[in-house]
Amino acid sequence: MDYTQPQFWPQLQQLAATIDGLDYFQVLNLPSSAAGNQVRDSYYALSRALHPDKFFHIADDVTKAAVHKIYKRVTEAYTILKDEKKRIKYVADISGPDRAKKLRFTEESEAEQKEQQKMATKVAKTPKGEQLYQAALLEMKKGQWDKAYKNIQTATVLESGNAELKALLADLDKKRKGG
Amino acid sequence: MAGKQIAMGIDLGTSNSCVAIVEDGVPKVIANEWGERTHASVVTFLDDGAIVVGNDAKKHIITSPKTAIYSSKRLIGRYFFSEEVKKALTVCSYEIVEGPNNSVRVKVNDKVYSLPEIAAMILKEMRAIVEAHVGHAVTQAVITVPANFNDNQRQETKNAGRIAGLEVLRILNEPTAAALAYGFGQNLNQKVAVYDLGGGTFDISILQIGEDVFEVLSTQGDTYLGGDDFDERIMQWMVQQFQQQTGIDASRDRLALSKIKEAAERAKIELSERDRAAIHIPHVVTDKQGNAYELDLQLTRSQFNQMVMDLVQRTFKVCDEALQSARLTAAEVDGVILVGGPTRLPIITNSVRHYFQREPNTDVDPDLVVALGAAIQADALLDQDTNTFLLDVTPQTLRLGTVGDYTEPIIDRNTSIPIDRTRTFVTAADNQEKVKIRIFQGESRKASECQLLGEFEFGGLRPAPRGMVKVEVTFEIDTDGLVNVSARDIETGQKASTTITLSGGMTEGDIAAAQERNAETEIARGALREE
The missing domain is CATH 2.60.34.10 (Substrate Binding Domain Of DNAk; Chain A, domain 1)
Incomplete structure (x- = not known):
């Protein structure tokens, strides 16, 4: 497909809109068995067609944005697939049950791991308290500050030594009074 | 072609700058009225309020050490507390002060300038050279930077372009520009190494050059290593020798240091051609009693080579890392391109030959090749039918x-x-x-x-x-x-x-104000030549 011809631009928009659903092999238009030199050849061919420099003189910002989005993903696909170790991990990732989440190469970051651990540690110490806390979270999401306040208030009665619940209660009190 | 848009390629160097354009399909370095193709990256503020840029400005380093701003690229995009700035504070003859948010400023005649403003004056001069040649306004440019420049340094260089009233089409890596000038239109299929030793920085880039695609496989650099450091080694030796002969510490005298610096640079260049250099400064210092002292020394090439051997070796450590990242050995490289004035030194040429086990390419001029490559890229960006693609990499994590x-x-x-x-x-x-x-x-x-x-x-x-x-x-x-x-x-x-x-960095407001000041600034041209 000659992306440089104006009649293909609508397709360019479509590709930009759907590229998040493609894996790197699809982005580079390659079978998953493609050899290293094919990966490079495809990267070069797509660079000739889609490198932002080729669209430098175009005034149409929408087309430019689409080209940028697609080309950045081409670069990303090349970066991962040319690296043997990363390619192996990637192929395993997209062959597994989490395929949809792993279309873009992910190396779980240390920060995210820590964040998840933090999320896993429960705020409330008792089963009933946790139940009230979870209910309050949902209500807070909906902006139902009064309901959330009442739930947390009950939880603080159950767990009188829980400082986090107390702090949350104070916050909610401000919220429900329009703070 | 009449009416064809022209964009220039500017090599904004630590020591020298150079500007080129593509004319009738051929990249050409544009000389100023006096036939000079490279211009000292020096901005001098004269007593009468005039500002001069280039080789004329450089002549004032000795007579007006406080108002001649040189090697300012070493400071651009740095924080005031950085090592490079601390070092500059001790060796520079002009005044460096702290600006807002830990930024760096230079102070000249009680006026304070940001580094992009100084760079913008050099860019303004480059632009004037091109405009004098083509006879009309040229406002678009590709400006080159060392490959290892970080985001702050790139941003400030781009700001400099904007302050000079230019539309910066691209910030381009110097070694990539050099590879483009080398391989453009040559139909090559090679792996090349670009060994770029400039006045203040060292870069090595490994590229796969094809017919129309130039892919950077890896780049590595040291933004604290350049020709200036070679000069400094000679300066240290001169100061030491002088002290042994006379008991006077010339390093405490800024005027003397300026003279020593100039002589050191001249000696270094002389040693590219000859086995020994005579260093003679008729009047280097005056003691308290008013006696004038001269400095008279001989420096041999082998003495010099010993002084700088560790610096040369440092560049090859950087080369090792670049090759490793590209997953290549030195022997697998098909061509070696030398960039930057200091690569003319025999110790560099010989060491590069030894390291890569091949003769470095001599078709390209190490002083001009970066500007030529920048001009090719500038032209390609304006061309609708462009078919040259640079696939570059990010130098730092x-x-x-x-x-x-x-x-x-x-x-x-x-x-x-x-x-x-x-x-x-x-x-x-x-x-x-x-x-x-x-x-x-x-x-x-x-x-x-x-x-x-x-x-x-x-x-x-x-x-x-x-x-x-x-x-x-x-x-x-x-x-x-x-x-x-x-x-x-x-x-x-x-x-x-x-x-x-x-x-x-500078805010949009800072840039707009600086733009106005730059537009009002007249750069004196030719005043000194007539003397």
Whole structure:
């Protein structure tokens, strides 16, 4: 497909809109068995067609944005697939049950791991308290500050030594009074 | 072709600058009225208020050491507390002061200038040279930078272009520009190494050059190593010899140091051609009694080689790393291109030949090749039918500050650009209104050993309990090698407002004001020639 011809631009928009659903092999238009030199050849061919420099003189910002989005993903696909170790991990990732989440190469970051651990540690110490806390979270999401306040208030009665619940209660009190 | 748009390629060097354009399909370096093709990157403020730039400006380093600004590229985009600036404070004859947000400024005749403003005066001169040649206004340019320049340094260079009233089409890496000039239209299929030793920086880039695609496989550099350091070794030796002969410490005298610096540079250049250089300064210092002393020394090439051997070896350590990243051995490289004046030194040519086991290419002029490549790229960007593609890489790892003094990598160095990566952040407190992140560039896990690019604050998050708002932050490195950061709420898709709360760079307001000052500034041309 000659992306440089104006009649293909609508397709360019479509590709930009759907590229998040493609894996790197699809982005580079390659079978998953493609050899290293094919990966490079495809990267070069797509660079000739889609490198932002080729669209430098175009005034149409929408087309430019689409080209940028697609080309950045081409670069990303090349970066991962040319690296043997990363390619192996990637192929395993997209062959597994989490395929949809792993279309873009992910190396779980240390920060995210820590964040998840933090999320896993429960705020409330008792089963009933946790139940009230979870209910309050949902209500807070909906902006139902009064309901959330009442739930947390009950939880603080159950767990009188829980400082986090107390702090949350104070916050909610401000919220429900329009703070 | 009549009416064809022209864009220039500018090599804004530490010691010298050079400008080129493509004329009738041929890249050409443009000389000034006096036939000079390279111009000292010096800006001198004369007593009568006139400003001179280039080789004339350089002549004033000795007579007006406080108002001649040289090697300013070493300071651009640095923080005041950085090692490079600390060093400059001790060796520079002009005054360096601290600006807002730990930035660096130079002070001349009680006026304070940012580094991009100084660079903009050099760019203004380059532009004037081209405009005199073509006879009309030229406002678009590609400006080159050392490959290993970080985001702050690139941004400030781009700002310099804007202050000079230029539309900066691209910030281009110097070794990439050189490879383009070397391989353009040659139908090569080669792996080449570009060994670029400039006045203040060293870069090595390994490229795969094809007919129309130039892919950078890896780049590595040292922004603290250049020809200036070679001069400094000679200066130290001269000061030491002089002290032995006379008991006078010339290093305490700024005027004497300026003279010594000039003589050291001349001796270095002489040693490229000859086995020994005679160094003679008729009147280097005057003692308290009013007696004038002269300095008279002989420096042999082998003495000089010994003085700088460790510097030369440092460049090859950098080469080792670049080859390793490209997964190549020195012997697998098909061609070696030398860039930068200092590569004319026999010790460099010989060491490069020895390291790569091949004769370096001599078809390209090491002083002009970067500007030529920049002109080719400038022309290609304006050409609708362009068929030359530069696939460059990011030189330093982009990092995110985590807890304490730690960072974690987001985009590794030597990753092809343009590219982006996203990270998801979850609010840690109830009703958290903003997310603050710090980003760095460098190769250490420790934040204090990396360069801080900025602190970004994403505001206007919707109120919700902690953990309920997920913010997706996108880190992009664009074709200029510049870092862009943006954030959006995953659930609502709403873009968060972004504020950079910590950065040594110039604000839009600073740039606009500087632009005005630059436009009003007249650069004196030719006044000295007539004397």
